[in-house]
Amino acid sequence: MRFVDLKIEDIAFGGKGVGRAQGKAVFVPYTIEGELVSAEVVREKKQFAEAELVEVKESSPHRVEPQCPYFGRCGGCTYQHVSYEHQLAIKWRQVRDALQRIGKLKDIPMRPIIPSPRQYAYRNRITVHAQDGVIGFFRRDSHTLLDIERCPISRDEVNRALAELRAQTHVRDGHYTLRASASARVFSQTNDEVANALRDLIVDLVRPNQQLLIDAYCGSGFFAKALLDKFERVIGIDWDRFAIGAACETATEKEVYIAGDVESELQQVGAVHPNRTVSANDVQASRLRSIAPTTLIVDPPATGLSEAVRKAIVDLPPTALIYISCNPPTLARDLRELQDQFIIESVTPLDMFPQTAEIEVAASLRAVPPAS
Ligand SMILES: C[S@@+](CC[C@H](N)C(=O)[O-])C[C@H]1O[C@@H](n2cnc3c(N)ncnc32)[C@H](O)[C@@H]1O
Structure with missing residues (x-):
């Protein structure tokens, strides 16, 4: 595997930073546009490569400390290292870009993004998986489970339900949907x-x-x-x-x-x-x-x-x-x-x-x- 030094130019849809090495696009998770990083290439394709972040050499002013100890390993969150204001700017831009690039639309009447009043502790339900005594979420890019004690983007009631599930002496393998309030088993918005x-x-x-x-x-x-x-x-x-x-x-x-x-x-x-x-x-x-x-x-x-x-x-x-x-x-x-x-x-x-x-x-x- 090779190491590359990159300037991150953009954040692709899905949240990975994109830079270029020898003309080829390299995707690096947990980076922010404008940053100089070194990364290890872990997957090499004809048109692009995927890499893991090794070091941030020049960090973005939008970089913040993630609040979750599982961030970077858990498959759930992508942007905890980015200030909330900047997360909003990234998402707004990604919508406009998708409409321009894929939709071939011009003069899009974009309105400002509506933010979430809660940036953590907002999810009113989660689905956790249990297997061989491990209870949690899937790891990033993987089908193996990461044991999760607490999920900071979930509401306190959801985390209490998770603690109760984890406290049971024997949890059968399977999926468990934990909710902030008991409601019918139909689709409901999460935030x-x-x-x-x-x-x-x-x-x-x-x-x-x-x-x-x-x-x-x-x-x-x-x-x-x-x-x-x-x-x-x-x-x-x-x-x-x-x-x-x-x-x-x-x-x-x-x-x-x-x-x-x-x-x-x-x-x-x-x-x-x-x-x-x-x-x-x-x-x-x-x-x-x-x-x-x-x-x-x-x-x-x-x-x-x-x-x-x-x-x-x-x-x-x-x-x-x-x-x-x-x-x-x-x-x-x-x-x-x-x-x-x-x-x-x-x-x-x-x-x-x-x-x-x-x-x-x-x-x-x-x-x-x-x-x-
Ligand atoms: C994103 S949810 C929206 C639910 C609702 N508008 C709300 O805000 O609570 C999508 C819904 O589409 C339904 N659905 C998906 N494909 C469908 C189809 N082909 N025909 C009918 N319903 C479908 C699902 O059952 C689900 O309730």
Whole structure:
């Protein structure tokens, strides 16, 4: 293995610093742009190399002391060595760059990133793994477990649950989801304060006095329920039956929740669009489906929207589209595909997961008016 001295030029998506040695890009975790470092190359590829940090020779003014003793070994956090202000700047830039590079978008209406009020002790749930008496998280770039006594980015209640699990005399091998509060086993946002900020942002972005909202990938209706005042009707779609069950429990007359695949359900909405004829099974849903949605919210998993979902959106099309993403590259790909039909009005990154490389983004779009 060879050693290289590098100037770190940028932070790549995922959090590794990038420098160049003999013209080749070298990725070095736990570095910051502007730093001079020496690193040991551990993986050599044709186009790039990966290296481990050996020494920071000239350190960035943004470098701070990590708060977690496992930082650098644990696969969870990426940025504990970076000041919080600078983490926000890195994430904002990465969203813009992904939209420019992958999305081929110009003049992106970027808004400032929404920070997390808590930079540590924010996670309201974690999943730990147990194997052969070791209880913790996977090591970075590995499938072996790191024994974890306490996770500083998790809330105190979560750490208490971890201590209780660890105190048991025999913990069976497997996965354990530890939560700050007992709640249904459905998807819920992980950082309460930033989730509330995201919900308030969406409420702000959606105009009042509209006819129909479709909340696709709705979970238990986190966005739909916050927007009830603005719509005559609301349809939520998610394939998680437990989440749909939870959404139905508190549903008012104007809400309908469908347990199904967004791909087929959205196509059906398009199919009974005023100009087409297809009957749907569910009587109430079919009545709602005959109304063209005025706003569509999509909050897909990291893989983003499938080609069929993108096509269903274009076929509808809703007057307003709000896309919430936990993966800027797939957001960028999807916005590229939708750019002929929709105008991007704003892009707002949110820091749902401080200290980690994860980025949440809310993009607000409006349908291009039909040519007259
Ligand atoms: C990022 S979560 C969003 C949940 C919700 N919007 C919230 O804020 O609580 C993604 C959701 O999409 C659902 N999901 C993923 N793929 C789906 C698909 N093809 N059809 C329907 N639901 C899907 C998952 O069950 C999950 O609830």
